[in-house]
Amino acid sequence: MARIDLDVPFSQKDEAKSLGARWDPQAKVWYIPDGAEVGPLARWLPIPDDIELEHEPEFCVRSPYYYVMESVSDCWKCKALTRVFSFKLPEEHEDFQYFEDEEEEFALTRNLGEWQSYGLRSTVSNVHNLSPRVVKKIRRFTECFKLAYSKTAGARYFMNHCQHCGAKLGDFFMHSEPGGAFFPTSPAQANKMTLFSINERFDANCGLGYASDDFMEYMQIVDK
Numbered sequence: 001m002a003r004i005d006l007d008v009p010f011s012q013k014d015e016a017k018s019l020g021a022r023w024d025p026q027a028k029v030w031y032i033p034d035g036a037e038v039g040p041l042a043r044w045l046p047i048p049d050d051i052e053l054e055h056e057p058e059f060c061v062r063s064p065y066y067y068v069m070e071s072v073s074d075c076w077k078c079k080a081l082t083r084v085f086s087f088k089l090p091e092e093h094e095d096f097q098y099f100e101d102e103e104e105e106f107a108l109t110r111n112l113g114e115w116q117s118y119g120l121r122s123t124v125s126n127v128h129n130l131s132p133r134v135v136k137k138i139r140r141f142t143e144c145f146k147l148a149y150s151k152t153a154g155a156r157y158f159m160n161h162c163q164h165c166g167a168k169l170g171d172f173f174m175h176s177e178p179g180g181a182f183f184p185t186s187p188a189q190a191n192k193m194t195l196f197s198i199n200e201r202f203d204a205n206c207g208l209g210y211a212s213d214d215f216m217e218y219m220q221i222v223d224k
């Protein structure tokens with residue numbers, strides 16, 4: 001491994017030196033000598049300037065508009081059919097990708113990243129956090145999509161509850177099993193789903209599911 005140059009302000013040079021940094025009088029730069037420990041000097045590592053890094057935002061998924069998605073599922077407890085909800089995001093949505101450095105102890109790069117778009121539609125699941133604006137909107141559709149603890153996931157997230165008996169309906173079966181409420185595998189199944197178009201920003205901390213065919217063209221689309 002070659003030496004690593006540092007970005008040490010003049011006022012901090014003595015501190016850097018005491019932590020192991022060395023001075024290159026020709027290049028006029030402080031550096032970490034070959035084989036020395038990086039950790040104590042990590043705060044002076046230069047930020048790469050070829051990408052524009054941002055600090056971790058409050059919500060790591062964003063979209064200029066979105067759809068409230070309604071489907072039906074069997075309730076495992078009372079066996080009745082119940083309405084269930086999720087969100088569909090258009091191609092324009094983005095998610096915040098953390099900047100990954102091979103040296104994880106680089107404190108400087110933690111919580112830094114950039115917004116990325118894949119140009120694909122996605123289905124939202126495991127919603128840990130929603131912006132107040134989106135919460136207000138989903139409340140117009142249902143009171144049964146609310147924060148609850150999942151033993152399977154080991155975390156609290158916005159979960160559907162049976163509209164009849166109140167049982168928790170976890171995301172796993174509806175999102176990850178083919179034929180689940182939000183995992184249509186045929187036009188006929190997609191035809192029973194409704195997308196309510198919401199012309200407002202979407203912000204959340206959630207998982208994103210990308211299907212090779214999401215059958216969206218067979219879903220009912222309603223402008224709200």
Ligand SMILES: [Zn+2]
Pocket residue numbers: 075076077078079080162163164165166167
């Ligand atoms: Zn039920």
